[in-house]
Amino acid sequence: MQPLETKTPQQFVADFFTSFTEAVVRGSEDPADLMARFYTRDVVQIADGVRLDWDRLAAHLRPVRRNLTWFRFEVHEALADGNRIAARFTIHARMRKSGLVTTQVHMFADFTTEGLLRRAEQLSRTLDPSEPQRGG
Numbered sequence: 001m002q003p004l005e006t007k008t009p010q011q012f013v014a015d016f017f018t019s020f021t022e023a024v025v026r027g028s029e030d031p032a033d034l035m036a037r038f039y040t041r042d043v044v045q046i047a048d049g050v051r052l053d054w055d056r057l058a059a060h061l062r063p064v065r066r067n068l069t070w071f072r073f074e075v076h077e078a079l080a081d082g083n084r085i086a087a088r089f090t091i092h093a094r095m096r097k098s099g100l101v102t103t104q105v106h107m108f109a110d111f112t113t114e115g116l117l118r119r120a121e122q123l124s125r126t127l128d129p130s131e132p133q134r135g136g
Helices: 009-026 031-036 052-066
Strands: 039-047 048-053 068-081 084-095 098-111 115-127
Touching: 009 031, 009 052, 009 084, 031 039, 031 052, 039 052, 048 052, 048 068, 052 068
Parallel strands: 039 115
Antiparallel strands: 039 048, 068 084, 084 098, 098 115
16 A cells, blocks of 8 residues: 555545455455555454454455445545544445445544554444435
8 A cells, every 4th residue: 555645635545445445356365465455463443333453354354355246435525634534435335135335434544654554433324325425
């Protein structure tokens, strides 16, 4: 991953999640090796109050790899202060069995100078994919 300072915060967030998800879905790389390119070993991600560490995030990759057929990240806004980013984005995804899923995410994250995710706190909500999105 490229350092944050080489891109706008909005582009950095879009590129980080797009390239990570692309590697998960299209690649055959071992989840631990894949994660090492995007996350620090001591990563903590709190998503809707659920704490995920390295092992729990790696375990999450297997079902994503099996079930995600298409995705797009739409970053509405992102602000950076050093290596910290606050962002609001929407994940558009198509799952094998459940179809289209649209999720709005508000994230506060801390990255290393190398662009690895160290800590993130996220709040999300599922949106109705048939309704037009506002606030982009």
